[in-house]
Amino acid sequence: MGGIWAIARHTFFESLRTKFAIVTLALEILALSTFPFILTGDGTLAGRTRTYLAYSLSITTALLALCMIFLSTYVVASDVRKKMIFTVVTKPLSRWQYILGRWVGLVLLGTMLVAGCGAAIYAGASYLHSQTPINQKDRRIVETEIFTARQRVSPDPIDIEPFVRRRIERLQQSGQFAEVLEEFKGKVGGDEIKARDLMLREIRKQISVSLQSVRPGQILVRNFSGIHVAGSDIRSDGVVDARGEGNLQFSPEKRIRVMDMLVRVKASLIGRLIYKGPVRVNNVIGQVMQRRSESFVVRFFGGDANNPAIADVKKGDKVALTIEPVIQLSYKIKIAPGQGGAAGRVLKSIWQLQNPDPQRPSGYPLPARPQEDPVQMASTMTVPASVVDGRGKTRVLYQNANHPDFGVPKAISVQILNDDMSILFRRGGFDANFLRGLLLLLLLLAFLAALGVFTGSFLSFPVACLVCCAVLPFGFMGGFLSDAVSLPSHPNAPVDWSIWLGHYILRGMRVVLPDFSSTSPTDSLVDGMYISWSTVGQAALMTLAVRAMLLMLLAFWVFHKRELARVQV
Amino acid sequence: MVDTVQSVVTTVKLTKVFRDFWLREKVAAVVDLDLDVLPHEVFGLLGPNGSGKSTTLKMILGLLFPTRGRISVMGKSPADVRIKSRIGFLPEESYLYPFLDARETLDFYGRLFHQPRRERLRRIDMLLDMVGLSSVATRRVGEYSKGMQRRIGLAQALINDPDLLILDEPTAGMDPIGTRQFKDLIRTLGRRGKTVILSSHLLADVEDVCDRVCILYGGRQRASGRVSDLLSDKNRTRLTIENVDAETLEAIEQTLASRGREILEVTPAREKLESLFLRIVTEAQEQKLATGGALVGELAEFLRDGEDQAAESVIEDLVAAGSEKKIEPSELPPPPPLAAPQPALEVLQELVSSGEAERQPSDSTGQTHPTERPEQSDADRDLLDELTRSGNDGKEN
Incomplete structure (x- = not known):
């Protein structure tokens, strides 16, 4: 373990001393620090923030990925080429320990780079969060669609089997079943079992479409x-302020018993309010009637205005606010x-x-x-x-x-x-979500480090680098490419051999390579979508524990089998 | 061949053939090499460039794999990690990380030996003193001259107080002082029971420090044996006389002629350039003249004389501080009698520019053997006594 740590530590400091990582980090932070000021998006605060997050996260991902590829292919390949490996593997250090130590060091470096870039992105996002929106809708989008972590649920699946059964029964009753089946037999070369399957699939498809249509x-x-929903409500304090000319307004008409009060709160709370949505003030339910940049008007109905928790409130008092989430x-x-x-x-x-x-x-x-x-x-x-x-x-x-x-x-x-x-x-919340997003980015870098160390274990630096850079797009566009060359769903449809070959090559690559696009945190963070721990865990399992470790095992084997010196006679 | 159980390094029919991309045999770097390196000896691999010295060392270290044959290092395969804690290696160039300074370099290599921090730092200080780089320890190794890099390379090879030290062209790129220090150090380590294997094409280095040598040419072993046996010339005697005048010289010549002996050459004694150089540099150091290079004082003083107490203490400290298991002299069997040396003096004559070794009688196999060292005959002893007397007489006269 001591040997692995010695190599890991050495790798970390080597990367810093060679200045490549430091220069990358410095340039990245410099760029990120200017983005909040130069990116305008569609002019709204939400647009600016989304554009900033999209650009900064995309650029960070790309830059750190390239940086990791360069460093990971360099550290092993250059040790072999410049013969520093002679003085390392002749020490009591197994070759697998050397490879593992290199990888651990690169992951440590990746952690530092992700932390540095993450801090810079977070600072820029916080700055934008503190800016004034162009209107209340803008603020609401910023608060409820960006600086949040939302989870998406789809409608419960519709059980279409009863509809399918009814359709088949109708076909049988009308005597059309045999005729339709013959038609499908013609499509699958007379095989009745295949024809029934195809017919059933077609009926299901038609019913599914009809159930999603609305006349x-x-x-x-x-x-x-x-x-x-996280937290049943959002609790905070508000200060009751003067309305209009500085008077706390009561409706004098006891019959209607309506009271308005102006409550001054933090801007982020305003963004979480729904116009004419419910809010509780000192545990008395009211309705938001009007929103301003830092305050809103609450109206109480019925006898709630006479509730002492409301009636006794004076200008400047603090009230307990409970805002229902959205x-x-x-x-x-x-x-x-x-x-x-x-x-x-x-x-x-x-x-x-x-x-x-x-x-x-x-x-x-x-x-x-x-x-x-x-x-x-x-x-x-x-x-x-x-x-x-x-x-x-x-x-x-x-x-x-x-x-x-x-x-x-x-x-x-x-x-x-x-x-x-x-x-x-x-x-x-956004903060924890952002942290999980950075972890996903780190997992990507850890995989690339393993890929770089593996290729560097038997290829020269430029060739290893080229291989990794060629593989990277497949990781990001694997899903798209796979769809582009997918085989037709119809079993008897003619398939071009090049499509067939491409399909299976891409399928194989998708097994070996992680789907970078699905584990990239950029889209999730830009849309304020929740990155669950299970997503992180799954990525850690598949990207790190399976794919990266597979590459490391290959690297161990290659490095164990290869001669580290070259002929000089 | 010597019993392999007692050898530190043994190779049997060791062959290395390099192949090209199409797996065609390109060159045979080492062919059927049988070596036995015994405990506590300084063993030299001699040969011109491309003779297979470095290839052999790299196979011993596990950096190259033999095509055929067998290697045993301390009774184990070169791939065995456990033996590597007892080996120190200095490659033909130092191959150090240029972005680390000397102290960081030694710290890195010390960590690979799992040395405790305090012990590691102590050894680093001692080694930096020993190789004369204490004053430039915070400079990056990439900024060092080649000789300084060799020094720090040597220090990294010694960080674990190795039982077996493998040095590939150790004095390449070093100045005469460094070379001298290196040789002194190797001798000191040899005396202290370390086994040293060094490869070189600098014959003076090998001659000065090695107990035994193996001469390679074209990847094949051409000769091996004790250096003293290989280089001894039994038919000549050299006298060195102080302040001899022409008259005395003539008397000596006459005396020798009367005994049927002839003086072949009379040359005035000259100081060696190495001695002159060392004297000048030592004087400059005593005057504390500024230099950005390695300081030589301590190493030269400590290790030039193996009996020097300061040098002894440095080595003792290093040895005593070793956390790795060392081969204790008592654990090792006594060195066995050496096999009959096989000097190939015709090869030596080619390789050794100095000296004119005469061809030894060959046996029927074509191998040459040194003649037995004859007992000093009474007649010769008398002659030497007479010469000494006449020399003294001449001086007195």
């Missing part, structure tokens, strides 16, 4: 489960085929989210009224988390309002695919 005026219902419904509506193009069109929709708990049948918004949604573009609706019941379930109702009854001249059928609809809920 004008029809209602689509989707159930969601597994929504466990969830987001993300969806994309398409026009059903055969009804014209989608460009520039908007659709009328009525959305309602319901708490399926029979004891708390709350819905949002209430009452539902038509709204306009762009066609084939992702939209997000923020609603209070009170629509989720104690079991983590909620129900989403969508009514296709593109009907003359809703003032639309022409009825339009739409499609909302299950894959295009999801609920996003806050699972944790």
Whole structure:
């Protein structure tokens, strides 16, 4: 162990002394420190922040990956080429210990680089977080879609088997079953078993599409489960401030018993409020009526204004605020085929989210009224988390309002695919999520270090470097390339040999190489998506414990078998 | 061949053939080499460039794998990590990390031997003193001259107080003082029971320090044996006389002629350039003239004279501080009688520029043997006595 640590320590300091890592880190931090000021995005604070995070994380990933490839291929290959290996492996140190020590040192260096770059990115993001948004919507997006860690859940799967059975029964009753089966037999060369499979697949596909289509005026219902919003509420303090001319305003009409109070809070809290959403002040429920940059107006209904917890509040008093968390419904509506193009069109929709708990049948918004949604573009609706019941379930109702009854001249059928609809809920904070994202980046670097050490164990530095750089794009675009050369799903469809070959080569590479794109933290952090510990653990298992260790074992074997000196006669 | 159990390093029919990319045999670097390096001896591998010296050493160290044959180092395979804690190696160039300074370099190598921190630092200090680099210990090794790099290379080879020290061209690139120090150190280590294998094509180095040598040419062993046996010329005698005048010289010549002996050459004695150089540098050091290079005083003083107490104490400290298991002299069997030396004086004549060794009688196999050292005959002793007397008489006259 002492030998491995000695080599690891040496590798770490070697990388620093050769200045490559230090210069990389310095350039990176210099670039990152300018990004918050020069990147403007779409002009909103949310746009700036997203652009900053996207650029800084992408550049950091690319730069550190290249840095790690250069260093990992260099340290072993140069030791052999410059013969420093002579004085190392002639010491009581196994060759596998040398290789492992090199890798451990590179991982240590990667940790330092990730920590340095991560700190710089975090500082830039914090700076942007403290900036003033252009409006309240901007602030809400910053708080609830970027500086958060949201988890996405898809609708519960629809059990289509009853529909399939009914369709088959209808075909049998109408006497068309045999005819349809013969048609499918013709497609698969007369094999009845294959024909039945293909027919069943086709029926399932048709039913699935029909269940995701909504005719004008029809209602689509989707159930969601597994929504466990982090913290049942957000607690903080607010200061009751003067409203208007400096007077705390009570409504004098006891009959209505309405009271407004202006509460000054932190900007981040404002971003988590929903306009006209519920909020509790000193544990008394009110509704947000108006939001400003640092304050909002709460209105209390019924006898709550006379509640001493509210009635006794004076200007300058601190009040306990409880803000209910929010969830987001993300969806994309398409026009059903055969009804014209989608460009520039908007659709009328009525959305309602319901708490399926029979004891708390709350819905949002209430009452539902038509709204306009762009066609084939992702939209997000923020609603209070009170629509989720104690079991983590909620129900989403969508009514296709593109009907003359809703003032639309022409009825339009739409499609909302299950894959295009999801609920996003806050699972944790940005800071911890950012840390997990950096861990994913470190895992990527650890894998690249293993790849570099492996190639450097038998190739010269430039060749090893070239091999690693050639492999890197496959890791990032493996999924895309694999889809591009995937085999047709139809069993009898003709397949070009080059597609077949490419498909299996890429499949093999995807087994050996981790899918960098799926483990890259950039997209998740830009969209405020939760990076779970299980994701990190899975990446650690597959990227580090399996793939990197496989490369290390190969490196041990190669280095053990090769001669470290060369002929000089 | 000597009994292999007693040898520190044994090679049997060791062959190394290098192949090209297409696995065609390119060159045979070492062919059927049989070596036995015994405990406590300084063993030299001699040969011109490309004769297979370094290849042999690299196979002994496990850096190259033999094509055929067998190697045993301390009774184990060269690939065995356990024996490496008892080996010190100085390659033909120092091959050190240029971004480390001397102290960091030794610290790194010390860590590879799992030495405790305090012990490691103590050894580093002593070794830096020993190789004369204490004053430049914080300079990066990449900035060192080649000779200084050799010194730090030697220090790293000694950091573990090795039982077996393997030196590949140890004095290459060193100045005369460093060379002298090196040779003194090797001799001292040899006296202290270490086994040293060195390869060189600098014959004076080998002659000065080695107990036995093996001469290689074209990867094959051409001769091996004790240096003293290989170089002895039994038919000539050299007299060195102080302040002899022409008259005395003539008397000596007459005396020798009367005994049927002839003086072949009379030359005035000259100081060796090495001695002159060492004297000048020593004087400069005594005057404390500034230099950015290695300091030689301590090493030269400590190790030039093997009996010097200071040098003894440095070595003793290093030996005593060893945490690794060492071969105790008592654990080792006494050196066995050497096999009959096989001087190939025709090779020596080619390789050794100084001296004109005469051809020895060959046996039927073509191998040459040195003649037995004859007992000093009474007649010769009388002659020497007479010469001495006449020399003294002449001086008195």
